[in-house]
Amino acid sequence: xxxxxxxxxxxxxxxxxxxxxxxxxxxxxxxxxxxxxxxxxxxxxxxxxxxxxxxxxxxxxxxxxxxxxxxxxxxxxxxxxxxxxxxxxxxxxxxxxxxxxxxxxxxxxxxxxxxxxxxxxxxxxxxxxxxxxxxxxxxxxxxxxxxxxxxxxxxxxxxxxxxxxxxxxxxxxxxxxxxxxxxxxxxxxxxxxxxxxxxxxxxxxxxxxxxxxxxxxxxxxxxxxxxxxxxxxxxxxxxxxxxxxx
Amino acid sequence: xxxxxxxxxxxxxxxxxxxxxxxxxxxxxxxxxxxxxxxxxxxxxxxxxxxxxxxxxxxxxxxxxxxxxxxxxxxxxxxxxxxxxxxxxxxxxxxxxxxxxxxxxxxxxxxxxxxxxxxxxxxxxxxxxxxxxxxxxxxxxxxxxxxxxxxxxxxxxxxxxxxxxxxxxxxxxxxxxxxxxxxxxxxxxxxxxxxxxxxxxxxxxxxxxxxxxxxxxxxxxxxxxxxxxxxxxxxxxxxxxxxxxx
Numbered sequence: 001x002x003x004x005x006x007x008x009x010x011x012x013x014x015x016x017x018x019x020x021x022x023x024x025x026x027x028x029x030x031x032x033x034x035x036x037x038x039x040x041x042x043x044x045x046x047x048x049x050x051x052x053x054x055x056x057x058x059x060x061x062x063x064x065x066x067x068x069x070x071x072x073x074x075x076x077x078x079x080x081x082x083x084x085x086x087x088x089x090x091x092x093x094x095x096x097x098x099x100x101x102x103x104x105x106x107x108x109x110x111x112x113x114x115x116x117x118x119x120x121x122x123x124x125x126x127x128x129x130x131x132x133x134x135x136x137x138x139x140x141x142x143x144x145x146x147x148x149x150x151x152x153x154x155x156x157x158x159x160x161x162x163x164x165x166x167x168x169x170x171x172x173x174x175x176x177x178x179x180x181x182x183x184x185x186x187x188x189x190x191x192x193x194x195x196x197x198x199x200x201x202x203x204x205x206x207x208x209x210x211x212x213x214x215x216x217x218x219x220x221x222x223x224x225x226x227x228x229x230x231x232x233x234x235x236x237x238x239x240x241x242x243x244x245x246x
Numbered sequence: 247x248x249x250x251x252x253x254x255x256x257x258x259x260x261x262x263x264x265x266x267x268x269x270x271x272x273x274x275x276x277x278x279x280x281x282x283x284x285x286x287x288x289x290x291x292x293x294x295x296x297x298x299x300x301x302x303x304x305x306x307x308x309x310x311x312x313x314x315x316x317x318x319x320x321x322x323x324x325x326x327x328x329x330x331x332x333x334x335x336x337x338x339x340x341x342x343x344x345x346x347x348x349x350x351x352x353x354x355x356x357x358x359x360x361x362x363x364x365x366x367x368x369x370x371x372x373x374x375x376x377x378x379x380x381x382x383x384x385x386x387x388x389x390x391x392x393x394x395x396x397x398x399x400x401x402x403x404x405x406x407x408x409x410x411x412x413x414x415x416x417x418x419x420x421x422x423x424x425x426x427x428x429x430x431x432x433x434x435x436x437x438x439x440x441x442x443x444x445x446x447x448x449x450x451x452x453x454x455x456x457x458x459x460x461x462x463x464x465x466x467x468x469x470x471x472x473x474x475x476x477x478x479x480x481x482x483x484x485x486x487x488x489x490x491x492x
Contacts (some may be wrong), residue, residue, distance in 0.1 A: 104474045113474050118464025181485045218364025218484055221389060225355050231474035238464055239427045
């Protein structure tokens with residue numbers, strides 16, 4: 001099994017993270033020279049990773065990807081186990097659980113936001129989630145290599161397991177719920193559950209939630225994109241944390 | 247000139263808004279029946295808009311779009327003039343200006359967020375911005391029909407014009423700036439300027455800014471996607487507004 005990473009940012013971030021094994025990097029001879037390409041070459045040399053300059057035509061089999069002239073063939077993402085994650089010490093830790101996000105762009109963008117917000121791990125269910133593929137890696141701008149990703153068979157069992165270890169469960173839900181900024185996110189370990197754009201968080205998880213939160217809208221329009229909704233909520237927790245530390 | 251709108255949400259929202267002239271709606275005979283499709287048919291009947299059920303093959307020329315079996319041929323978006331916008335009365339009004347956003351997905355997603363946040367208008371420059379096409383309309387989930395879009399030749403002149411009318415200028419800038427949540431967004435008309443992902447807000451606009459704000463990151467990673475960054479900032483202004491009204 002081999003993954004493809006494409007585009008300067010995604011390749012560079014994967015290299016820097018040191019969490020992936022690189023089999024080969026292919027660079028088009030006609031690529032625009034840039035600082036990032038130079039950095040990729042420098043790190044490859046330093047780490048003894050094979051890289052090849054090649055004719056543009058040789059990359060044509062990858063043209064379904066918007067590869068900007070650079071492709072890396074790497075080992076797949078390593079997932080971690082929920083138990084391994086929980087065996088570490090946690091204080092004011094934050095997990096994001098995605099309940100059925102099927103769009104690769106959204107998934108990548110959510111991972112990127114989670115890394116910027118210092119989220120500790122992302123839980124994704126095996127089923128009803130888009131695979132972690134090149135699109136996700138690209139949309140995450142390589143962020144996927146900087147955060148623990150936990151795959152679970154059953155999101156409900158994972159939530160029950162977290163509750164047993166005194167994690168608080170916060171579910172984003174559009175109706176009959178508190179405003180997201182009225183929750184005090186400090187001084188607890190919490191898991192924030194975001195649902196699919198149309199279906200929302202599943203009923204069985206809503207039942208287990210300690211808080212159900214919504215983002216109040218100023219205009220009566222259907223809703224926010226899930227990646228934007230997550231950004232708004234998780235950065236409210238960052239805001240509260242930074243203000244409490246003043 | 248005719249625009250194509252595709253996908254259930256985008257078509258439905260354009261119909262509801264009443265801001266577009268529909269020439270024709272094409273629905274694939276093999277489309278999954280759904281509440282939204284029924285609503286589209288009901289509104290079309292009510293408004294006397296031509297709709298046709300057609301064999302899937304007849305939509306094949308639109309297959310570059312992820313159309314979910316529904317296509318509408320409509321009049322182009324109507325833009326409004328900055329002077330016309332300013333001639334209305336404004337109190338605690340909010341504009342978002344996009345300085346060089348070239349990705350259609352991002353642009354659509356930003357428009358959707360702006361509508362949810364009750365932003366009054368979006369200013370986009372004629373040049374260095376992706377065209378308002380079907381991709382943008384789809385990514386906005388039809389939100390583009392629910393907000394004033396102002397196209398300007400020169401973003402700098404537009405900012406100068408706004409300042410002349412006492413609008414405050416807030417620019418998002420990653421370095422040497424205030425945290426976005428330390429600005430008091432109430433009791434002023436403001437324009438929030440968001441820059442392109444790599445280049446940021448142009449220097450000539452930064453010079454005119456009353457506030458330069460950043461989103462503090464908890465992990466040293468390159469940056470947020472521009473659509474997520476906008477969501478975080480604009481919903482902080484919503485949060486402040488709703489809290490001040492309690």
